[in-house]
Structure formats: structure tokens, C-alpha cells
Amino acid sequence: QSRRFCPGFSTGAQPLWLFESESSTYTYLLADADTKEAVIIDPVLETIDRDLKFVSELGLKLKVAVNTHCHADHITSTGPMKKRVPGLKSAISKCSGASADIHLTEGDKIPFGRHCLIVRETPGHTDGCITLVTGDQTMAFTGDALLIRGCGRTDFQQGCAKRLYKSVHEKIFTLPDECLLYPAHDYLGQTVSTVGEERKYNPRLTKSMEEFVEIMNNLNLPKPKKIDISVPANLVCGVHSI
């Protein structure tokens, strides 16, 4: 945890991450330095050209495009990406109910070269939310389950505050304190956190379950602007003609 801003440990132990400003979505690209096999997490329709340009310039072989859940605020690019990258497979959790080449459940591995991402089911924001943890537990991609000093909303799309609380405490807060956390969104310009920090400073998840449920039931958030087109589109991997 305390090492996170320190120069001098090694170079580049981090994913390439990319930001889509309309929906404040982070897209992550991970690769094996030797085999060049790569995985992309939560790519967004609007930024497909930018993302594929990086893949090509860096000589990566994109194997899997995975969504952490069925998004309500933006449309995934996994469908169109599959058309442009031969052999690319889409992946999403089985519980999401969405179509994809690979349906993931607890403990499944997404290998890329000698590395892999391991699936932890973290429902609560939606039924099908997953957190993807690197094999060495140095990084976790939490989707909308846990955000930096926040969490995904639980008031629509099968959301359940109790379930989210349990998911975060049992599946994310049990990772090592120094594990870096990469969320699907951030609305304040924050970029990365750690398990230790969120265990200590997350204003919602540090509360008791009862208090958490109370907070989540009183957020009174507006419906996401794109939900009517995003959810149906994302249920079929964004291959809609939108």
C-alpha cells in the first residue's frame, strides 16, 4: 500500500489504462511482455479506434475482451472489436445473462501468456458483476462493485446493497492490503487505489452493513442517461446497430 507512489521498485508494473470522458469509464489493457498476448477490460464503443491503435502499435495479440458486468451507462465495444480483431473472444459473467463467447464463473481463469486474470463473483451492483484479479494478486479490476472511495449504485439492474456489501467484504477486502484496485469508473479524476486504503477510507464500505444499506437506499440518483440503449445493447455484446 505505502509503496504505491514510490519510484525505484521496477518499471511499468501497471496496466495501460484509458479513459472515456462521456461516461467516465476506464478501459484497461494488460499484456504479457514476451508472448504479447493481451486482454482488454471494459472497452467503450466511442473509443474503439484509439484502443485498437494502441494494440497495434504495441504489437499486441488481443485474445479476450471482457466486461466486468452489463453496463448501463455506456455501450461496450466488444462486439465491433471482435469483427476487427480476428480470433478475439468476448467474455462476461454467466450471471449477467448477456451473450458472449465465454461465460465466466467464480474461479475461472483468463490466461494471457504466462499471466492470468482470475474471476471473483462480486454481485450487488448487478447480478452478474465480477472482479478480475491478477494471478499474483497485485492488481484487481473491480468494475462497479468497488469504486475509489465509493461503490456502484444498487438501485436498478437487480441491484442489492446487502449483496454488494457482502461481495466487497468477502471478495475484495480479503485481498492483500497492497493490491492495487482499478475501478470501471471515476467521476473525480482519481485513478487507482489499494485494498488497504479502501478498507480504511471508503466512506461507505467502512460502515456496518445496516448503515451501508441505509446510505445506498437514500442516494436518489438520476437514471443513467444511456440505460435504455446501453443495457439492451450490452446484453448482446454491443453488436446492435445503434
Place this chain on the structure above:
Amino acid sequence: QSRRFCPGFSTGAQPLWLFESESSTYTYLLADADTKEAVIIDPVLETIDRDLKFVSELGLKLKVAVNTHCHADHITSTGPMKKRVPGLKSAISKCSGASADIHLTEGDKIPFGRHCLIVRETPGHTDGCITLVTGDQTMAFTGDALLIRGCGRTDFQQGCAKRLYKSVHEKIFTLPDECLLYPAHDYLGQTVSTVGEERKYNPRLTKSMEEFVEIMNNLNLPKPKKIDISVPANLVCGVHSI
């Protein structure tokens, strides 16, 4: 370079970086894990509360707030930050002509704990632009001299395309290929690059100096929205009553 997306090398060899969306500015926070001494680079007025909250939650002792140059697109928070953090010193290059506690020139060191940032003068976008390189040359904070697949404009504020070309080639492209590059801005949601990548793929800086000057003289960019208030404010470390 090729290691940049690889899990498993070590955890957290990266700065904490923060984004200000109105001006698309990145602010960076670096610290020594043991002594907790910290440096902040290019903090923005609008996000001072967010930034100081991180400093406090992480138990950091902020020693120096440094600007890579006198910004024209946003107002620095170094002035107000000095009022809120006892002992904090502001720093900017001597060539910027701006007031600050520390005036930096080529080779100067900004120590924090057992680490340091070393100043390289990289004029061209402005006279007073500097690039800050970590002592181990694993990271460089390039300000507006070199952006990801781009560079700062050279059509105002003493800008000079030839000078910028020379600065990037002599002072940044001479760093190790795998050195991570953190710019002051990105308008496309990109977050970090490497010297090797920019040497190969920067669409402007890979050209000859003549072609580069031609490109830079024909960008026809609008004047930055905030230049009339930002430049005067930043010349006095943002302590204006704005």
C-alpha cells in the same frame, strides 16, 4: 517499454495521478514510502481539496509543490496550498519568470526521502518548461513539452517549435526506452507512455525538424480559454484573488 502492462514485477511502482477534467490536466503525487515525504506536480486550483484529502489520508508530508511551467490553461493551486500546508515550498523554473520559493535550473534536485526528481530544462512550449526525471530514470514528468503521441503548442507564450524539437530530442528521447512518461495533459483519455513508444510513434517528433516546424506552424489552434487569467495568476504562483 514492453513491460509496461505486465503484472507480477512488483506492486505500485507508479505515482498517484489525478485528473482535472475541465483543463484535462494530470496532477501527480510522489512519495517516499518510509519517510512519507512527498512532492506534488502541477496541482490545479479546482481540485485542491481532493488533492489535500489524499495527502492527509495517506499520511504524507508534502514538501514541494512544483509546476512544470507557467500554465496558460488552468490556474495552479500551489499558492493556496502553501497557505494550507505548513512548510510547503513552491517551485518553478528560473526561466519561467514566475515567483516561487524555489527557482529551478538544469540538474537541480528536488529530494523527497531517499528519492529525488532531477530537473531537465526543456523549453519550446514556453521558455521556462522543465521535465522532472526520477533519480533512477524510471519516470519522467514532461509537462507540456512532450504529450502522449503529441506535444505542447508553440504558438504563444514564447513558444518556439525548433527549440521544442531540440529539447525533446536532447533531453527526453535520450532517456532509457522503458522510462515511463507522464504528461501534464491528455485530451484523449490516454494516461502514460514510454520513451521508446514516443520515439517510435509520436506523429510529430518522429519527423525531421523542418517537417516538425511546418506542422507546428499550421495547427491553427484557438487561444486557451483561460489564458488571460491563468498566465498572470500563475506568474505569482496562483495567489491571485480570482
